[in-house]
Structure formats: C-alpha cells, structure tokens
Amino acid sequence: MSRTNWFSVQTELSSQAKTVLGVFSFILPILVWSIVSYVPVVWHPLVQITDPGSVSYLQVDMRMPRGPFEDAVAEAQAEGQAPPEGFPANPVYLPAPHEVAEALYTAFVTPPPSKDMPWLHQSLWHSIQVIFWGFFLSSAIGVPLGVLCGAYAPISRLTEPFVEFFRYLPAPAFGALAVAILGIYDGPKIAIIFIGTFFQQVLIIANTTRKLDGALAEAALTLGAGNLQLLTRVVVPGVLPDLYRDLRILLGWAWTYLIVAELIGTTSGITWFITQQARYQHFENVYAAIIIIGIIGLGTDLVLGMLARRFFPWDRNGK
Amino acid sequence: MNPEKALPSYLDQSDAVRERFERLKERPKILEVKGLDKVFETPKGETVALKDIHFDTHRREFLCVVGPSGCGKSTLIRILAGLDAQTGGEVLLEGKPVRGPGKDRGMVFQGYTLFPWLSVKRNVMFGLTVNGMGFQEAERQALQWLALIGLEKFADAYPHQLSGGMKQRVAIARALANQPRILLMDEPFGALDAQTRARMQAHLLEIWRKIDITIVFITHDLDEAIYLADRVLVLKAHPGEVQELIEVPVPHPRKMEQFISDEFLATKARLEELIYAHEEKEEGESEEEYDYPDMPRLVEVDDSVD
Amino acid sequence: MALGLAMSAIMLAAPARAEAPLKIGYSDWPGWVAWQVAIDKGWLKEAGVAADFQWFDYVASMDAFAAGKLDAVSVTNGDALVMGGSGTKSIMILVNDYSNGNDMIIAKPGIKSLAELKGKKIGVEMGFVDHLLLLNGLEKADMTESDVELVNVATNNTPQVLASGDVDAVGAWQPSSGQAMKLVPGARPIYTSADEPGLIYDTLTVTPTSLANRRDEYVKLIKVWDKVVKYINDPETQPDALKIMSARVGLTPAQYKPLLNGTKLLTLEESSKFLEKGDGFSSLYGSSQISDDFNVKYKVYADPQDVDSYIDPSLEADALK
Numbered sequence: 001m002s003r004t005n006w007f008s009v010q011t012e013l014s015s016q017a018k019t020v021l022g023v024f025s026f027i028l029p030i031l032v033w034s035i036v037s038y039v040p041v042v043w044h045p046l047v048q049i050t051d052p053g054s055v056s057y058l059q060v061d062m063r064m065p066r067g068p069f070e071d072a073v074a075e076a077q078a079e080g081q082a083p084p085e086g087f088p089a090n091p092v093y094l095p096a097p098h099e100v101a102e103a104l105y106t107a108f109v110t111p112p113p114s115k116d117m118p119w120l121h122q123s124l125w126h127s128i129q130v131i132f133w134g135f136f137l138s139s140a141i142g143v144p145l146g147v148l149c150g151a152y153a154p155i156s157r158l159t160e161p162f163v164e165f166f167r168y169l170p171a172p173a174f175g176a177l178a179v180a181i182l183g184i185y186d187g188p189k190i191a192i193i194f195i196g197t198f199f200q201q202v203l204i205i206a207n208t209t210r211k212l213d214g215a216l217a218e219a220a221l222t223l224g225a226g227n228l229q230l231l232t233r234v235v236v237p238g239v240l241p242d243l244y245r246d247l248r249i250l251l252g253w254a255w256t257y258l259i260v261a262e263l264i265g266t267t268s269g270i271t272w273f274i275t276q277q278a279r280y281q282h283f284e285n286v287y288a289a290i291i292i293i294g295i296i297g298l299g300t301d302l303v304l305g306m307l308a309r310r311f312f313p314w315d316r317n318g319k
Numbered sequence: 320m321n322p323e324k325a326l327p328s329y330l331d332q333s334d335a336v337r338e339r340f341e342r343l344k345e346r347p348k349i350l351e352v353k354g355l356d357k358v359f360e361t362p363k364g365e366t367v368a369l370k371d372i373h374f375d376t377h378r379r380e381f382l383c384v385v386g387p388s389g390c391g392k393s394t395l396i397r398i399l400a401g402l403d404a405q406t407g408g409e410v411l412l413e414g415k416p417v418r419g420p421g422k423d424r425g426m427v428f429q430g431y432t433l434f435p436w437l438s439v440k441r442n443v444m445f446g447l448t449v450n451g452m453g454f455q456e457a458e459r460q461a462l463q464w465l466a467l468i469g470l471e472k473f474a475d476a477y478p479h480q481l482s483g484g485m486k487q488r489v490a491i492a493r494a495l496a497n498q499p500r501i502l503l504m505d506e507p508f509g510a511l512d513a514q515t516r517a518r519m520q521a522h523l524l525e526i527w528r529k530i531d532i533t534i535v536f537i538t539h540d541l542d543e544a545i546y547l548a549d550r551v552l553v554l555k556a557h558p559g560e561v562q563e564l565i566e567v568p569v570p571h572p573r574k575m576e577q578f579i580s581d582e583f584l585a586t587k588a589r590l591e592e593l594i595y596a597h598e599e600k601e602e603g604e605s606e607e608e609y610d611y612p613d614m615p616r617l618v619e620v621d622d623s624v625d
Numbered sequence: 626m627a628l629g630l631a632m633s634a635i636m637l638a639a640p641a642r643a644e645a646p647l648k649i650g651y652s653d654w655p656g657w658v659a660w661q662v663a664i665d666k667g668w669l670k671e672a673g674v675a676a677d678f679q680w681f682d683y684v685a686s687m688d689a690f691a692a693g694k695l696d697a698v699s700v701t702n703g704d705a706l707v708m709g710g711s712g713t714k715s716i717m718i719l720v721n722d723y724s725n726g727n728d729m730i731i732a733k734p735g736i737k738s739l740a741e742l743k744g745k746k747i748g749v750e751m752g753f754v755d756h757l758l759l760l761n762g763l764e765k766a767d768m769t770e771s772d773v774e775l776v777n778v779a780t781n782n783t784p785q786v787l788a789s790g791d792v793d794a795v796g797a798w799q800p801s802s803g804q805a806m807k808l809v810p811g812a813r814p815i816y817t818s819a820d821e822p823g824l825i826y827d828t829l830t831v832t833p834t835s836l837a838n839r840r841d842e843y844v845k846l847i848k849v850w851d852k853v854v855k856y857i858n859d860p861e862t863q864p865d866a867l868k869i870m871s872a873r874v875g876l877t878p879a880q881y882k883p884l885l886n887g888t889k890l891l892t893l894e895e896s897s898k899f900l901e902k903g904d905g906f907s908s909l910y911g912s913s914q915i916s917d918d919f920n921v922k923y924k925v926y927a928d929p930q931d932v933d934s935y936i937d938p939s940l941e942a943d944a945l946k
C-alpha cells in the first residue's frame with residue numbers, strides 16, 4: 001500500500017508530490033509554447049521573407065501566409081525571375097519563448113529613452129500603487145460592510161440587492177465620469193479598480209460571514225456574550241481566515257482591471273508599456289510585461305499564503 | 320442478564336437511597352418548568368414539539384432527560400438555555416423567569432463548539448472575559464479549571480489538536496468557568512466512542528461531586544441516563560410530553576459495576592418499556608403509511624444470512 | 626463608494642488653476658509627438674511657458690478635455706467639432722500639420738482602387754477622421770456609403786482586422802496604417818490623405834477660458850512650435866529629433882522615420898496660410914466646414930456648428946510678428 005493513488009477523490013498529496021506537480025504545471029504550457037515556436041512543422045502558418053527576390057511588394061522580415069508566398073514563388077519562376085525566399089514563421093502575436101525571455105531582461109536593464117520617462121520598474125511600481133490604493137479603499141469599506149451584511153439580515157437586505165445589481169455594470173464604463181470627478185491622474189484609475197472590486201467584495205464577504213457555524217454564536221451567547229461581543233469576538237475572528245482567503249482571490253481580480261483602468265486619463269504604469277508595444281506589434285515586449293504581472297501576482301499570493309499560516313495557525317483549510 | 324430471576328420493582332428504594340431523595344427534595348428548587356409548550360411553524364403546518372411540560376429540579380441534582388428521537392429533548396434544553404423561546408408556559412431559574420441566554424446557565428452541545436481560533440486556555444477564559452473579568456484573573460481561573468479536567472498540559476493547544484473527548488472536557492470547563500447555577504448538556508458524549516464515553520461519564524460525575532452545580536443532561540442512551548442521574552425525565556414523542564419522572568434507585572456513589580445490579584436493570588427495563596412501547600406503536604402506524612417496496616436483489620446470493 | 630472617490634480625490638492634484646502650468650494632452654500622432662522635442666530640449670522653459678504635457682490614449686485625451694481636466698488638447702479639426710457638438714466648446718489656435726498620406730484606406734492584395742471596393746466590407750472607426758477620408762474617396766469614385774459595407778473597428782485594431790481576412794479594406798492612420806501594411810503583405814493604400822491634403826488638419830485646441838486668461842502663454846507656445854518644426858525639418862538636426870520622437874513611442878529612429886513622411890509638419894509661416902478664410906480643403910475654415918457637414922449628415926451631432934467660432938487665427942498671427 002505504499003503506492004499513492006493520485007486519482008482518488010480529495011486525497012491529500014505529499015508535499016513532494018505537490019511541489020513536483022506544481023513545477024510541471026508551469027513546464028507543460030512552456031513546453032507546448034516551445035514546440036509551437038521551435039518545431040517548424042507545427043503550426044507556422046506564415047513565411048518570413050529573407051529575400052524578396054523580384055517581387056516588388058515584399059520586404060525583408062515581412063511575414064505572409066504560405067499559400068500566397070508559394071504562388072509568388074511559382075509566378076516568379078514561371079517568368080524566369082528571382083523567386084522570393086523565406087522560412088516558416090508564426091504570426092507576430094506569438095513570439096518564441098527566448099524572444100520573450102530576452103525582452104524580459106532588456107526591459108529592465110534598458111534605461112528610459114528620455115529622462116522624464118519612467119524605467120520599467122518605476123512603471124510597475126506605479127501600477128502596483130494604483131492597484132494597492134484601489135484595493136485598499138475597496139477593502140476598507142467592503143470588508144466591514146460585507147461582515148455586517150453577513151451578520152445582520154436587515155443590513156443585508158438594505159445593501160445586497162443594489163450591490164447585486166451594480167456588480168454587473170462594467171466598471172470601465174465609468175471611466176469618463178471618474179475623470180470628470182477625479183481628474184486625469186491616478187484618481188480615476190483607482191476608482192475603476194475600486195468599482196471593479198468593491199461590489200463583488202461585499203457579496204463575497206457577506207456570504208463567507210454567513211457560512212460561520214451558527215453553533216459557535218450560540219455557544220458564545222450561553223457564555224454571556226452580548227450582541228457587540230458576538231460580532232467582535234466570535235463572528236470576526238471566526239471568519240477571518242476565510243475572509244483573508246477571499247481577499248487574496250479578490251486581489252487577483254483587481255489586477256485584471258488594471259489595464260482598462262490605466263488607459264483612463266493619462267496613460268501610465270505598465271499599461272503604457274503594453275499598449276504602446278502592442279500598437280507597434282512588439283509582442284515579445286507585450287508578453288514580457290504580461291509575464292511580469294503574472295509573476296507579481298503569483299508572488300504576492302504566495303507571500304500572502306505564507307503569512308496566512310503565520311496569522312491563522314488554527315486554520316486547517318489554510319495552505 | 321439472568322432472565323429467570325425476577326427483578327424487583329424500579330420503585331423499590333433502599334433506605335439509603337430513599338433518605339438521599341428526601342434530602343434532595345428539601346434542597347431549594349433551582350429550576351421550575353411550568354406548562355411549557357413549543358409549537359414550530361413550518362411551511363407544512365404546525366409541529367407541536369413540546370406540550371404542557373412540568374418538572375422541577377433541585378439544587379445539585381443530576382437530571383437526565385430521555386426519550387425517542389424527535390420527542391423534543393433538544394427543543395426543551397434550548398428553551399432552558401434561552402436560545403429558543405417557548406410558545407407557552409414558563410421557565411423559572413431560582414424563581415426568576417428565563418428570557419434569553421445568560422451566564423447563569425452553561426451549555427455543552429453535542430457538536431464541538433470550541434472556538435477554533437482560541438487556544439484551550441483562551442476558550443475557557445472566554446466566558447470570564449466577556450463578562451468583564453480582567454485578563455490575569457481569568458487566566459488564573461481558567462488554569463484551575465483545566466487542572467480540574469486534567470488538561471493543563473494542553474492549555475496552549477488549539478482545539479483541532481485535541482481528541483473528541485478532550486474537546487468536550489474543555490467545553491465543560493468553559494461552561495463551568497462562568498460558575499453557572501445550572502449546566503445544560505445536550506447529548507454531549509453522543510459522538511464519542513464507547514470507551515471514551517465511559518471515561519467521560521465517570522469524569523463528569525467526579526466534577527459534579529466536587530462543585531456546586533445542578534445538571535440537566537440529555538441523552539438517548541438509557542445506560543448513561545441511569546448511571547448518571549438522580550432522576551430521569553422520560554418524554555414521549557408527537558407531541559413531546561412528560562411520561563414519567565423516575566427516581567433512580569441505584570445507590571451513590573455510582574460505579575460501573577452497578578450496570579448489572581438489580582436496581583439498575585429494573586430501571587432500565589422500565590425505561591425501555593416506556594420508550595420502546597411508544598416507538599413500536601409509532602412504527603406500527605408508519606408501516607401503514609409507507610409500504611417497504613420489494614427490495615430487488617441487486618447481487619446474486621446463494622445463501623441466506625438468517 | 627462616495628467615500629472612496631473622495632479619498633482618492635484628496636490624494637490627487639486639484640484641477641488646474643490660473644497659476645498652475647497649462648495642462649496639455651497629446652497622443653500618438655507624429656504631428657503631436659513633435660512636441661516632445663520642445664519638452665526634452667527644455668525649450669518651453671526657455672520661452673517662459675509653463676506647460677505640462679500629458680500623454681494620453683487619443684480618445685481618453687478627448688474625454689479628459691471634455692471633462693474639463695485639460696487646458697488644451699491635440700485633436701484633428703473634425704474631432705474638435707465633434708467635441709463641440711456634444712457641448713465642449715473649444716478653439717483651435719494652431720495648425721500643427723496636415724495629414725499627407727498617413728491616413729489611408731488600405732485594401733488587401735488584389736484590390737487596387739476604391740471603385741473595386743463596391744459591395745465589399747471596410748473596417749473603419751465610425752465618426753472618426755478616416756471615416757471622413759473614406760467617404761471623401763468614395764465620393765470621388767462616384768459611390769456613397771451605401772455602396773459598401775462598413776464595419777466599426779477601433780483604429781488600434783485595424784491591422785489585426787485586415788489580417789484576419791474578414792474585411793477587404795480598413796481605414797486607419799499611422800502607426801496603425803503602417804502596421805496593417807506590414808502585417809498583410811501586398812496590402813496597399815488605395816486612397817490616402819495625400820490625395821486630399823487638407824481633409825484632416827491636426828491642431829492645438831484650447832478651452833475658451835484658458836484662451837481668455839492665458840493668451841500670452843499660448844502665443845509663446847506657438848513660437849516654440851515654429852522652432853520645433855524647423856528643428857525636425859533641418860537635415861542636420863533631424864536625427865536628434867527622430868531620436869526624441871521615436872523614444873516617446875518606444876520605436877527606434879529608423880522605424881520612426883517613415884511616419885514623418887506622411888505628415889506635413891507646418892512652420893508658422895506655412896501654417897498661417899491655412900488659417901486664412903476660404904472654401905475647400907486648402908483652408909482650415911473650409912475643411913472644418915466640410916467636416917461639419919459630414920458630422921451633421923452622419924448624425925455625429927444634430928446641429929451644424931458655427932465653424933468660425935472654433936478658430937482663432939490671431940495667436941499665430943501674433944506669434945509671427
């Protein structure tokens with residue numbers, strides 16, 4: 001019985017198995033990406049021109065579909081002229097892993113072209129601040145409100161129907177209004193992150209609070225706890241680990257609003273980098289930036305997860 | 320068991336036992352339950368959970384409540400605790416009507432209700448601090464209670480690190496720390512294995528002997544009820560009514576060996592009569608309501624288990 | 626939520642006041658990226674102009690201007706009217722350039738003229754300048770909008786849309802137009818702003834209030850513009866200018882050079898000629914009138930605008946003195 005069966009439902013894995021599988025969850029997609037990028041017979045629907053030959057409309061490094069390229073070659077040969085040459089390539093939207101890795105490196109070591117433009121890490125720091133403030137303000141109001149909704153039915157009925165409605169409204173649509181109220185700098189961007197997070201947050205926190213075991217509250221009542229004590233000494237500490245887990249997930253959502261948020265008002269942060277690079281089709285830089293965001297997000301979550309074990313030693317659901 | 324030997328009546332009491340009951344009844348009444356009714360309004364109509372319940376409990380009495388499942392035992396104890404409100408009648412604790420939960424009535428639930436985020440010590444301190452006691456005094460008293468239940472070594476452990484029996488001991492200490500007038504227990508050992516349960520019963524009797532506490536203890540285990548109780552309140556179901564309040568003739572101090580004594584067996588026979596007679600009747604009724612469908616044999620068998 | 630907005634408001638700058646630097650929005654168009662030369666060279670300070678140029682997405686810059694958060698914004702004459710049509714009155718005080726080929730209708734390989742687009746699909750951002758360019762071209766080819774099928778596409782996305790093969794042509798300005806040609810080999814412009822110079826003028830457009838309060842500073846700013854154009858046009862200094870401009874948008878100077886060719890940057894002397902009243906595309910007045918007609922006809926806004934009130938040629942005139 002020493003063999004573990006990985007496919008029995010809800011079986012705990014050894015920590016070694018967890019690590020190995022975790023690493024593979026990254027290796028597998030990278031492997032697929034590498035195969036698509038480096039094995040010419042896989043996909044590669046285009047031809048990148050190395051020599052236009054006699055074809056007037058072709059230029060070096062241009063990419064074109066294989067069919068028309070072969071037609072052009074045949075046509076040139078039929079006319080006895082130099083045929084164009086090229087090699088199989090993928091669309092610019094899918095740069096190869098090494099190109100992205102290179103871009104990742106250069107993005108950080110290349111100084112900004114002019115002195116009042118930010119370094120990449122400064123842009124990133126700017127974005128992180130926007131996320132932080134949006135998320136912080138949302139949580140500062142959303143968490144207490146959510147807990148109150150979860151604890152007291154009248155507050156829930158007074159709040160949740162509207163919140164439930166509002167959360168469907170697309171946050172970015174408030175961009176112009178946010179600019180009109182908050183100016184062109186970080187205010188409207190923070191507001192968009194706020195709007196995108198807050199309404200979901202209230203509902204999720206309220207639900208989490210409602211899931212608290214009612215028997216704990218009854219036990220506290222029989223021990224003489226008053227209403228306020230019930231809230232501060234039972235409900236809040238009781239839901240705290242789950243609430244923390246909710247916040248970790250919500251923080252991830254906040255990041256997904258960053259790109260639309262930063263396009264509102266002056267273009268700033270990592271979004272400036274991404275949109276500018278995308279407009280000029282430098283997708284290796286775009287992917288580099290996306291990967292940086294992923295790393296920051298994953299890194300933050302790992303750190304928060306580790307802190308959770310510190311904060312909530314009694315929580316057995318915690319990872 | 321020896322079926323040939325005729326058992327004495329459960330009503331026969333030895334002199335010592337009778338004197339003990341006389342002394343008990345001279346003690347002041349802690350709890351008076353008068354004409355208690357409880358009707359639940361459900362979408363399917365009204366459920367009468369309790370009907371006209373009367374009984375008294377004296378100081379330092381150990382009262383067990385037994386009855387078939389669904390007869391309203393939990394409902395009764397929740398009303399005593401103040402967690403539910405009755406629809407009729409009243410509950411007096413030392414002459415004062417009960418309204419809502421309070422620290423004068425401690426409660427131990429069947430499920431584990433320790434606060435998972437608090438250490439064992441802090442769990443025991445909870446009632447003391449919410450009632451305004453200073454941290455240091457509360458801690459000192461909590462440690463004394465932990466010593467009483469033999470868990471001082473686990474003072475800083477979290478509940479999830481304890482076994483089920485330990486958790487219920489802490490729950491008892493937590494309830495007792497408030498020094499309630501009465502301790503309400505709703506099948507507190509129901510989820511424990513037989514061995515642990517036996518140890519817990521002995522333990523509870525030991526605690527009860529040492530401190531001034533009145534206990535109302537719910538169980539569906541008749542041995543447990545006879546072993547622990549001075550008197551056993553027998554309820555019947557649909558609606559929940561008092562059938563009989565039995566004075567247990569088994570002498571004190573109680574020991575495990577008494578499980579096979581005549582008094583014990585006689586009492587148990589009476590309880591079974593009261594409870595199962597009803598249950599059978601009810602089952603008889605229900606058999607008319609639902610016919611067991613013919614159970615198909617899903618697996619081929621070539622011999623019978625009977 | 627109100628609290629959240631209020632708190633973020635506190636953390637941020639208050640709207641521009643008279644003493645604050647002029648807040649000017651600019652975006653990714655060669656005629657406006659040119660301002661970067663003045664910014665990086667420190668010419669604004671030299672000239673005593675306190676101006677704070679803010680980089681925007683084009684549409685976001687119009688939103689910010691409409692919200693009253695900017696003193697000036699870089700827009701085409703047509704879009705200045707569009708903002709006015711929805712209640713944001715503005716005044717054009719400087720013509721930076723006219724599009725000289727950078728705005729294009731690009732057809733996929735095989736299609737060589739607008740006439741061949743009859744019945745075909747064309748991707749264009751409706752209500753924006755290249756929609757106007759397309760209609761202008763169709764008219765010359767004796768067609769109207771109903772002879773083709775228009776697909777509304779954000780200008781930034783036109784390269785991908787053309788490459789997808791779902792449309793037969795797109796209308797876009799640089800850099801999107803160039804990217805579209807790079808992405809679809811053999812695709813070529815079949816009609817450009819060079820075929821109708823003056824259809825699209827790019828301008829510096831200001832709020833009436835800031836014009837009234839800070840006219841002198843704008844005049845100084847316009848003088849700086851003249852210096853910028855001369856610096857870019859001078860073959861001696863052009864490499865340096867290209868370096869600055871390409872850096873702003875994240876390109877190399879070599880990559881940026883072709884974009885300059887499709888934009889006719891105007892010195893003050895040249896520019897002021899387009900500020901003389903006249904009909905037709907050779908005057909900002911005439912061009913704007915045509916835009917106005919277009920906008921009303923296509924219900925971009927309901928009522929014709931008083932085009933004259935959108936143009937103040939006097940600042941350029943003063944700057945030239």
Ligand SMILES: Nc1ncnc2c1ncn2[C@@H]1O[C@H](COP(=O)(O)OP(=O)(O)O)[C@@H](O)[C@H]1O
Pocket residue numbers: 359360361366367368386387388389390391392393394395
């Ligand atoms: N909250 C409730 N709502 C409706 N009916 C209830 C509720 N609680 C208990 N009952 C009903 O009251 C009766 C007594 O229940 P309970 O006190 O839990 O019985 P016991 O603890 O003796 O098994 C049962 O018929 C049960 O269905």
Ligand SMILES: [Mg+2]
Pocket residue numbers: 392393394
């Ligand atoms: Mg029960």
